[in-house]
Amino acid sequence: MSTDALLAEYVRDGVVESSHRGYLLALNADGSIHRQLGDVDALVYPRSTIKSIQASAMVRNGLVLEARLLALAASSHSGAQMHLDGVREILALAGLTESALQCSLDRPLGEAERKAWGDKDATRITMNCSGKHAAMLLTCVKNNWPIENYLDPAHPLQVACKAE
Template identity: 55%
Template sequence: MVESAHYGHLVILNSAGANVFSLGDSQAPIFPRSSIKPIQARAMVKLGLNIEPRLLALVIASHSGSDEHIAGVRELLAEFDLDENALQCSFDLPLGENERKLWGEQPPIRIAMNCSGKHAGMLATCVINGWDTSHYLEMNHPLQIAIKR
């Protein structure tokens, strides 16, 4: 019995960035989405983000939208004198099935989005570095430039 099957492309690079092994199309464009959150978070930490591990976990991972997760994102924002109005992620319902049921008929909000923790971390990193928070997602923003390095 097969429990699950995964399809995709695999590329292994050496420390110089040379392709040493690949399966599938190594040149295929991809949308890495949440899989690069740890890389983004590493850059934020290098840029001065120093927060409790439980809050850093919200920056690194997708969350289900539980009350505890939303409270953690609010706490992270408040620690840097921000609120959820600063978030530029999309409006969404909680990701978790149980959390969505508990949400009921409430409208989608940004802080319920599964990546609101990452966005809160990005905003906090901007505050730490004195960078503008109103356009932190733009490719030419200092935060995005630092993450790409």
């Protein structure tokens, strides 16, 4: 059974108000362990926490974006208009439209954005990870890799992300 470690505590007036447990592994530049807390071999489902690693792999494979657009590639967004415009801008750089996105359909993540969206259907561009997917598509176009199967684990993009 995996065990997690106490990573942080917030103490106010001598009382622990909140504590955060988990796993931590920090490596030195040569790959040796610098610091380890908890069972770092525990199986986890990282979800969005690895977007920055995926973005790094894309940059190493030719992705060039200005900072505000790279931020969309490396994070989740709320579905604000500026986020949707940014995703469309990345897609336009690739000569693509929203129809090329293969992320799930969803409504905006942000509470205000979701409320403003109302009862409109879920879309791919409003999915919180559409920026990452748009950047993946642009990386594929820059490398002349196929875009139809960019989510396939054997696709060159996914191989590069896994290697990162």
